[in-house]
Amino acid sequence: MPSAGETLRALADTVVPGPPDDPSPGAAAIEAEHFLVHYLEFVEPGLTERVCALLDRLASDRRIDVGFASLARGDRESILREMAEHDLQERRDIASLLTALSIAAVYGEWSGQDAEGNVVRRPLGWELSGWTGPRPGVRSLMRPVSD
Amino acid sequence: MPSRPVAINLPDVIVVGCGAGGAVVAKELAEAGLGVVVLEAGLWHDPAIDFNGLEWDMTNGIDSVFRWGPSDRTKPPWPRIREGLASIPHAAGVGGTTLLSGCNSPRAYPEAVNREWPIPYAELVPYYRRVEAALPVAVADVVTRKDELFIRGCEGSSLPFVAGPDVVGAGWRMQPNAILPVARVAEPLQYPATDGCTQCGECRVGCRHPAGAPLERTAKRSTNASYAPLATATGRCEIRTGCFSTSVITEQTRDGLRARGVRYRDGRGHVLEQDCRVVVLAGGAIESPRLWFASGLPAVPAAGRYLTTHWFEYVSGEFDRPVDISAGQTSMVRAEFPGLGHVETAGLRPLDFALSSFAGRSGVRGGGPWASRGGLIGNALKRKMDAYERSMTLVAGVDDDALAHNGVGLSSETSDENNPAPIIRYRPNAATEARREVLVRKAAEILLAAGARPETVHRADALPSGAHVHGTLRMGSDPGSSVLDDACEAHLVKRLFAADTSVFPNSLGGANPQLTAQALASRTAEKVVERYFG
Numbered sequence: 001m002p003s004a005g006e007t008l009r010a011l012a013d014t015v016v017p018g019p020p021d022d023p024s025p026g027a028a029a030i031e032a033e034h035f036l037v038h039y040l041e042f043v044e045p046g047l048t049e050r051v052c053a054l055l056d057r058l059a060s061d062r063r064i065d066v067g068f069a070s071l072a073r074g075d076r077e078s079i080l081r082e083m084a085e086h087d088l089q090e091r092r093d094i095a096s097l098l099t100a101l102s103i104a105a106v107y108g109e110w111s112g113q114d115a116e117g118n119v120v121r122r123p124l125g126w127e128l129s130g131w132t133g134p135r136p137g138v139r140s141l142m143r144p145v146s147d
Numbered sequence: 148m149p150s151r152p153v154a155i156n157l158p159d160v161i162v163v164g165c166g167a168g169g170a171v172v173a174k175e176l177a178e179a180g181l182g183v184v185v186l187e188a189g190l191w192h193d194p195a196i197d198f199n200g201l202e203w204d205m206t207n208g209i210d211s212v213f214r215w216g217p218s219d220r221t222k223p224p225w226p227r228i229r230e231g232l233a234s235i236p237h238a239a240g241v242g243g244t245t246l247l248s249g250c251n252s253p254r255a256y257p258e259a260v261n262r263e264w265p266i267p268y269a270e271l272v273p274y275y276r277r278v279e280a281a282l283p284v285a286v287a288d289v290v291t292r293k294d295e296l297f298i299r300g301c302e303g304s305s306l307p308f309v310a311g312p313d314v315v316g317a318g319w320r321m322q323p324n325a326i327l328p329v330a331r332v333a334e335p336l337q338y339p340a341t342d343g344c345t346q347c348g349e350c351r352v353g354c355r356h357p358a359g360a361p362l363e364r365t366a367k368r369s370t371n372a373s374y375a376p377l378a379t380a381t382g383r384c385e386i387r388t389g390c391f392s393t394s395v396i397t398e399q400t401r402d403g404l405r406a407r408g409v410r411y412r413d414g415r416g417h418v419l420e421q422d423c424r425v426v427v428l429a430g431g432a433i434e435s436p437r438l439w440f441a442s443g444l445p446a447v448p449a450a451g452r453y454l455t456t457h458w459f460e461y462v463s464g465e466f467d468r469p470v471d472i473s474a475g476q477t478s479m480v481r482a483e484f485p486g487l488g489h490v491e492t493a494g495l496r497p498l499d500f501a502l503s504s505f506a507g508r509s510g511v512r513g514g515g516p517w518a519s520r521g522g523l524i525g526n527a528l529k530r531k532m533d534a535y536e537r538s539m540t541l542v543a544g545v546d547d548d549a550l551a552h553n554g555v556g557l558s559s560e561t562s563d564e565n566n567p568a569p570i571i572r573y574r575p576n577a578a579t580e581a582r583r584e585v586l587v588r589k590a591a592e593i594l595l596a597a598g599a600r601p602e603t604v605h606r607a608d609a610l611p612s613g614a615h616v617h618g619t620l621r622m623g624s625d626p627g628s629s630v631l632d633d634a635c636e637a638h639l640v641k642r643l644f645a646a647d648t649s650v651f652p653n654s655l656g657g658a659n660p661q662l663t664a665q666a667l668a669s670r671t672a673e674k675v676v677e678r679y680f681g
């Protein structure tokens with residue numbers, strides 16, 4: 001079976017794909033799996049291993065002896081969707097946590113931060129979305145000097 | 148924070164929680180001359196130091212500044228068990244969930260109050276006025292492009308303009324916000340040259356502008372910057388931060404049960420007891436019933452029940468020109484649909500935009516004027532995010548029915564260092580779902596009439612969330628179906644009041660809850676004085 005890093009890398013890439021499946025960079029370009037591991041472990045130590053085991057088990061239900069990371073994109077997407085619609089709230093919660101973390105890794109500020117949390121380069125998601133980042137105010141939306 | 152700390156050793160009143168309602172009741176009681184201690188689970192942040200304008204860092208539910216959890220962010224959040232709710236984004240800290248809120252501050256729909264409350268709407272009006280003046284609440288005179296488009300959409304879908312603040316018919320109007328007036332352009336963009344709202348778009352990640360402003364002049368009137376400083380300025384109110392109330396202490400008297408103090412755990416983990424003459428619960432619609440149960444207070448039938456949430460839906464669409472939805476106050480225009488709920492603009496940054504607009508999976512079926520619906524991942528999500536700067540999202544909040552099966556209980560398996568964890572259950576009924584469908588259709592029609600490209604209109608299919616929670620200790624005249632009387636004092640526990648959204652008998656018809664919680668808290672302060680300190 002592949003490592004947790006590979007599995008979560010494939011997972012994040014399923015949510016926010018990059019080349020060759022998508023023209024612009026995605027989760028893999030920023031190694032979003034590190035973000036996922038950090039937060040899964042924060043939520044519950046050992047959760048990374050459990051989540052990866054679950055993803056691999058769901059993968060091997062589809063294709064014998066194949067881990068999640070080796071599945072084609074379409075299969076990975078369907079596994080995530082099935083988890084999101086599962087009868088068990090716990091399964092749905094894991095799907096939504098994984099999806100939210102993958103989205104947050106890319107579209108939040110993490111990829112632009114240094115170890116102290118300072119934004120030292122433009123995060124990938126700001127680049128992709130065209131957002132210019134926090135601003136102290138928007139002059140065009142303030143009242144004129146005299147009115 | 149705060150700049151003028153005071154110590155109150157023998158308080159007349161203890162208020163549990165310093166959010167939307169708690170800060171108001173504390174300020175009013177202290178101004179009335181009582182000694183007040185507020186026990187607040189979180190910290191009193193300094194926006195200039197603690198707020199950085201970053202979405203994930205400020206607002207995520209796991210380790211952010213505003214999460215529901217211990218002040219030490221290296222510790223896990225406090226657990227909450229959800230059944231039927233996707234998330235519960237509440238903040239611990241002076242300001243409570245108003246730290247995260249857009250501070251859109253409409254009054255309730257009169258019809259909804261008159262339908263189900265033990266007091267008529269007219270009785271709330273003087274308290275609304277009082278809070279609106281104190282915060283203050285106003286409509287902005289410079290609106291963003293998203294709000295201009297929304298007005299165009301309303302006019303294009305033949306929705307008339309309606310005058311506020313008491314709304315009885317459908318129509319659109321300017322959003323009343325608890326935000327200081329928009330500032331004049333000045334150089335530098337810094338206090339005191341700039342005084343007021345700079346339209347920076349940071350309402351939902353913690354207001355810290357204009358840069359250099361003292362806490363009281365930061366623009367958004369979350370209670371950390373408005374009522375809490377007013378309360379401590381009286382010299383009769385002490386806000387003890389990092390103090391988690393674990394039980395209400397009661398005693399049996401000839402007249403029945405009555406509250407006489409609060410047990411709490413302070414920031415260093417010490418368990419302390421504080422006596423007082425009156426206790427006011429203001430921990431919010433999840434924590435107040437949790438505290439009720441953890442204190443072993445009477446298991447009256449309505450305790451923990453009748454939770455409402457406005458079961459939000461998000462409808463988004465793309466335009467031909469930039470919209471810049473992150474600019475300006477979160478929402479500056481709204482459409483009112485008494486009997487159904489409301490629709491408003493939603494200023495969103497990229498992460499919030501992605502998570503709220505495209506992360507749905509409610510399972511509700513049925514067509515409408517949208518081209519797609521439900522959760523989006525993969526290439527579809529990326530194309531939506533490519534169009535972020537040209538997109539706009541509207542949020543619809545429904546008038547959901549207050550049902551006995553929805554509410555808060557205690558877990559027998561999970562707990563934190565304070566108490567057993569709350570279990571929060573929410574399952575809307577068919578009538579709520581039907582109203583929501585009509586409302587969401589109206590939101591999509593507004594978006595289309597505003598000029599959104601039809602093939603891009605997307606409905607999130609959002610699961611219910613706990614951003615707005617009300618009920619669970621509802622007020623009423625019948626002790627069989629309510630916990631509090633019409634003064635918000637517990638029917639069966641004298642000297643125990645509540646002053647947060649838990650007291651609402653229903654969902655206000657779908658109107659945003661903050662202002663009504665505050666108006667009612669201001670009224671409850673008067674009732675406390677009348678009944679016990681007159």
Ligand SMILES: Cc1cc2nc3c(=O)[nH]c(=O)nc-3n(C[C@H](O)[C@H](O)[C@H](O)COP(=O)(O)OP(=O)(O)OC[C@H]3O[C@@H](n4cnc5c(N)ncnc54)[C@H](O)[C@@H]3O)c2cc1C
Nearest residue numbers: 164166167168188243244249250251392430647648659661
């Ligand atoms: C993203 C977001 C946007 C929103 N926008 C709006 C808006 O624009 N307009 C609007 O009307 N509403 C809005 N809301 C909802 C609004 O913020 C809440 O309805 C409101 O803050 C609830 O007030 P409250 O007093 O009931 O609880 P809170 O404001 O949550 O305050 C409860 C306080 O009690 C403290 N506490 C809880 N338990 C204990 C305990 N046991 N001991 C000590 N302290 C305790 C908490 O730390 C907290 O500070 C928004 C909510 C969210 C999440």
